[in-house]
Amino acid sequence: MSSVEDETLRGTLLGKLGELRKKAGDPGGAGDAFAEAAELSKSGKLWEEAEKAYVDASRFVEAANAVDQRAKLEADGDSTDPAKKAEFVARASELYERAGDQGGAIDKLLEASKLVPSSDAYATHLEELFRAAERLSDLASFLVERADKLTEKDKRSGVRFSAAAVQRELGDTDGARDTLLLILNDGEDARALEMLVDDASSRGDHQEHADLLKRLGAVTSDPAKKLELALREAGLYAEALDDPKVAIERYDAIVRELDPKSRVALHAIADLAEKIGEEATAAAALEKEVLLAEGDERVEIAQRLAQLYEGPLDDPKGAIRSLDIVLEADTGDLDATERLLKLCEREEQWERVAKLLAVLLEYEGDDKEASVMTRRLADIHDQKLGKGDDALGVLETLADQGDAPCREAYVELGDRLGWKGIVATKLIQWSEGTGGTRRNEAYRGAFDRFVEIGRDKDAAKAALELARGKAADREVGEKLEEISKGSKDLDALGVAHEILLKEHGGLARSAELVRQAEVMVEAGADPLDAIQHGEGALAGVPMADVEPLLARLAALAAAPGHVVDLYERQVGRCKLPADRLAALARATQVASAKGAHDRARSFFELALAGGVQEETLEKLEQAARDGDDQNGTPATSPTNLRRILAESLAAGGQGSRDGGRTRAA
Incomplete structure (x- = not known):
């Protein structure tokens, strides 16, 4: 092959060599031939054959390189589809992974993910590789970068949550916080806010904590959760931030907008308001809370309300309303009763x-x-x-x-x-068991009142008690006499007369007894008894003074003979001869006037029995003359007093010798 200089021809020959080796069961050699041919001809097909041969030969690194070369050819060609290239790169990553080259696998998968950031499959597998390689820091960076490239909001947020989780796992709280804040750039997110709230709390950043709680509450729909967040926020202002005014505003918003029956909020408002001297605000909150509380708590709140109204607020009606609640629970609360008493008196x-x-x-x-x-x-x-x-x-x-x-x-x-009768009765009742002055004062008070209201019978009883106690005076006696006369109570009348008689002596006493005799007759007493009472002090009274008294007593007599008897008894009371003579002379006149001529004769005889003196005769003659004149008796009448006197003289005072028994009624 080395002698063939034409690269095209050489590439063709190497491709055939690869096929021959493949058929000969030499996948490794086939792979080398295919790879060399692909390099010369820039053929993606030959690189694909090289990859397959290397895989069959378990030469995964060379297989990965073949895939990588194929990807480069795709990029250099007319096709600009990132997803297509990403597939080759991801295939290479898989082969590096099979070869045990984690670094190579990660690098290739990173490249694939960058080409197609939206691929969850690439990202998920890449996370597994990073974790397997314990490259969490690189994983965090990858996730942050991937999120920046994503256009779909929800997916971008999800990736950032994952990134923040890895950052927290690494202890990079600042990084996690920054990542979560990036989520909020796309709009408020409850989950991100919750995590940021926890972060701010752990850092002790109370202001940020409060701000985040407020933001979280704004995006929370569950009423209970919303209330919890609002209470936490208000609590931060109340305690950690020590801003009672803002705290009150927050708690007030809770009551107005979230839960009118939140006792926590109402109680906090009261505490904070009282702390800063806003007692009216505190009272308003407690007024609402007391309606929600029960038992001892209700009483405690009412007591607190009452103290505010009694003290700085100076609101008696409010204090009364609050103390009513206290007493409703415990009627024996004497302190509350005393306080309520003062308030009600003021009102x-x-x-x-x-x-x-x-x-x-x-x-x-x-x-x-x-x-x-x-x-x-x-x-x-x-x-x-x-x-x-x-x-x-x-x-x-x-x-x-x-x-x-x-x-x-x-x-x-x-x-x-005007209940004088009741008062009088009470005075008597209260005096029972007492003695002396106190008892007498009680009965005197009762007597006066009974008299004033006309309860004569009771007045008489009181007067009698005063008499027994020797405490009755003239006024009592006079009133008792009047009452007794009207009621015909002779016993009571007798007591009255005893009382009245105490103040008299001498002639006045005699006159008083006569007056009493007259009253006795008016009260229904026997005239003889009355006359006898009236005669009680006539002894020793001169004739000039006694005559009017005798005349008054005589007027009480029911029979003429009783009158004569009265004057005859007066004779016996006389101690001096002259008085006795005058009494006898007057008795003859009375007897004659009453038709008791024989008794008149006997009176003359008694007068003459002491011896006939010239002076005596003159007085008797004058008395006879006066009597005849008063009676209009003719001188020739056998009842003529002068004739009777003459006859008595002629008889030599025979009447005096028989003891005055020659009388006629």
């Missing part, structure tokens, strides 16, 4: 003030404080609610138990409301 919600104060009163253990609270509660019922009767009921319990201030308040209020 003039008196019905509620009364109820709350009553609750506190139930738990109050200090007697003094309980008394103060009771009186305050009663005052609210009376002055603020216009419920005086309820106020009395409030005071009654402690008053009955002996609390002096409550008793005083009860009495004052009861009198003012």
Whole structure:
């Protein structure tokens, strides 16, 4: 062959040689002949035959070279189809791989992939080769470059995700981040954003972390996931970034746009707003949260709300609303009750003030404080609610138990409301078991009230008790007398008269007894008993003074003889002879006037029994004359006193000798 200089002829001969060797079972020799012939003739067909022969001879490197030469011929020819060339290059890569030349295989497959970047088959196999060769860095570079050449967005993004994964595998977080950011150049991608979020979090880049979370939330459709991302973003502003105002804005957006019932967001708003002094914002958030909470949490939120309203916000109505929630859960919360009481009082919600104060009163253990609270509660019922009767009921319990201030308040209020009878009854009830001044004061107060409202029977009983306690004065006596007279209660009247008589002495006492006798008759007493009562202090009273009193007593007598008896008894009361004479003279006049002429005679006889003195006769004659004039008795009448006196003188005072028994009624 070496002697043949013509390359065309020589190439033809070498091709035939290759065929002969192939038939002779020498694939290696055939391959060499075909390769040399192909080189001389630039024949793709001969390179194909060379490849086959080398493959049969298991000479894969030479086979790969044959394929490579064939690819070059394709590139130099009229055909410019990259895919066609890529097939040859990929075939060469396969042969290098069979030959155990990983480097050659990778280089050829890289070349094929560059020719057809869209080929997933080339890329996938190339990744396997890179990994088998532990060339991850080259794999990452390949994927990045391949992605840049891809025109289809989704595929480009997929390749970049793969590249980023390899970069992370290599520990190249910066490279992975850059690759993921390239994905976002084609538009927001949830998966890329999620990975970038994790990256920013691991690096502690809180601002970028927050920004990426916001972007991720914008492309997330699942409501629950969207809410989670928004909460994470807001949480970064609240804590790591320490920007409470922005955090509040983010949490507020969550409540408005994503979940109006997000307790996490509402609670965070309250915490942050309170931290920066925006108490109104905090309260607004807590108002929403308290509607969502239950049990102890609800109470805790309500307590917090109440403190805001009571403190910086100065909103009594809001505080009342919040404390109502607290007490709804625990009616025994005395602190909340006290606070609510003050607020309701400030707002003039008196019905509620009364109820709350009553609750506190139930738990109050200090007697003094309980008394103060009771009186305050009663005052609210009376002055603020216009419920005086309820106020009395409030005071009654402690008053009955002996609390002096409550008793005083009860009495004052009861009198003012017009319940004087009830007050009087209470005064008596409260005095049971006591004595002395306190008891007397109670009965006097009861007496005055019974009198004022016309409960005479009860007033009389009270007066009698005062009399027993020696505490009844003239006023009590006078009123008791009036009552007893009207009720015909002679026993009570007697007590009244005893009371009234204490203040009199001398002539005044005598006059008082006579007046009392007159009252007794008006009250239905037996006239004789009344007269006897009236005579009780007539002894020693001069005739000039006693006569009007006797006349008044005489007017009470039911029979003429009783009148005569009255004047006769007056004779016995006289100690001085002159008084006795005057009394007898007056008795004769009365007896004559009453038609008791025999008794008139006996009175003259008694007067004469002591001896007939000129002065005595003159007085008796004058008395007889006056009596006749008063009675209009003629001198010729047998009942004429002067005639009777004369007859008595003529008889020598016989009546005096029989002890005055010669009398007629």
